[in-house]
Amino acid sequence: MTHESPGATVWLTGLPSAGKTTVALVAAERLRADGRRVEVLDGDEIRTFLSADLGFSRADRATQVARVGWIARLLARNGVLAFAPLVSPYAADRDALRAASDAEKLAFLEVYAAAPVEVCSDRDVKGLYAGQRAGAVSGLTGVDAPYEAPAAPDLVLRTHEEPVAASADRLLALLTERGLA
Numbered sequence: 571m572t573h574e575s576p577g578a579t580v581w582l583t584g585l586p587s588a589g590k591t592t593v594a595l596v597a598a599e600r601l602r603a604d605g606r607r608v609e610v611l612d613g614d615e616i617r618t619f620l621s622a623d624l625g626f627s628r629a630d631r632a633t634q635v636a637r638v639g640w641i642a643r644l645l646a647r648n649g650v651l652a653f654a655p656l657v658s659p660y661a662a663d664r665d666a667l668r669a670a671s672d673a674e675k676l677a678f679l680e681v682y683a684a685a686p687v688e689v690c691s692d693r694d695v696k697g698l699y700a701g702q703r704a705g706a707v708s709g710l711t712g713v714d715a716p717y718e719a720p721a722a723p724d725l726v727l728r729t730h731e732e733p734v735a736a737s738a739d740r741l742l743a744l745l746t747e748r749g750l751a
Contacts, residue, residue: 575606577646578750579639579671580741582655583664583720584683585712586698587690589729589737590655593683596738598653601751609645611638613656614696626709632663639667646676651750659711661718677750681741682723687712689730 582590591612598608616638617624624630635658642652658664664680671678690712691699701707702714709715725744727737745751 575649575651575750576677577607577649578651578677578679578745578748579642579646579667580651580653580679580681580745581639581642581658581664581667582653582681582683583658583723584685584727584729585687585690585717586657586710587693587695588683588685589693589727589734590657590683592734593727593729593737593741594653594655596734597741597745598651600738600742601651601745604751606651606751607649608651608653611641611645611652611654611656613638613654613658616641626715628660631659635660635663635667639670642667643671643674643676646671647674651745657711657717659715659717661720664720677748679724679744679748679750680720681725681727681744682720683727683729683737684719685728685730 582594584590594610598610601608621634624634638654642654645652668678702710711717729737
């Protein structure tokens with residue numbers, strides 16, 4: 571049996587290896603166990619299947635964010651809680667997502683995984699930081715490309731200071747508080 575709740579976009583932003591996808595997957599698993607309809611729109615998977623034509627230029631990043639935002643709104647309109655863990659380094663792109671959701675009267679939550687670049691570099695889940703140090707990767711967000719931290723996110727997760735389960739708990743508490751869990 572599914573849980574009838576309004577759909578929403580939960581946009582998780584932060585540096586590569588900050589823990590965005592990990593927290594989203596744990597929260598989604600818990601919500602599904604309670605019968606909630608939820609999807610995780612992983613940025614890397616979407617690049618593989620829907621955005622293979624895009625690189626990492628400013629314009630391509632904006633296009634990727636807009637595409638994922640559109641999918642998230644489509645899901646939200648149909649009562650699905652859509653987690654979107656994407657680096658999405660530019661505030662203007664994230665602000666446009668919130669405005670589009672607001673225009674459709676859909677809930678939009680911005681969640682900032684605020685791990686510092688040193689911690690993300692140590693985690694280096696995808697080998698991006700090592701690649702950047704070796705000169706094989708350029709334009710790495712937070713290292714040699716900009717990252718604009720959210721000015722007023724709905725939630726800040728200090729994923730370097732708490733276990734994944736605690737970050738997921740705080741995210742679920744926010745969703746419950748907003749009537750979305």
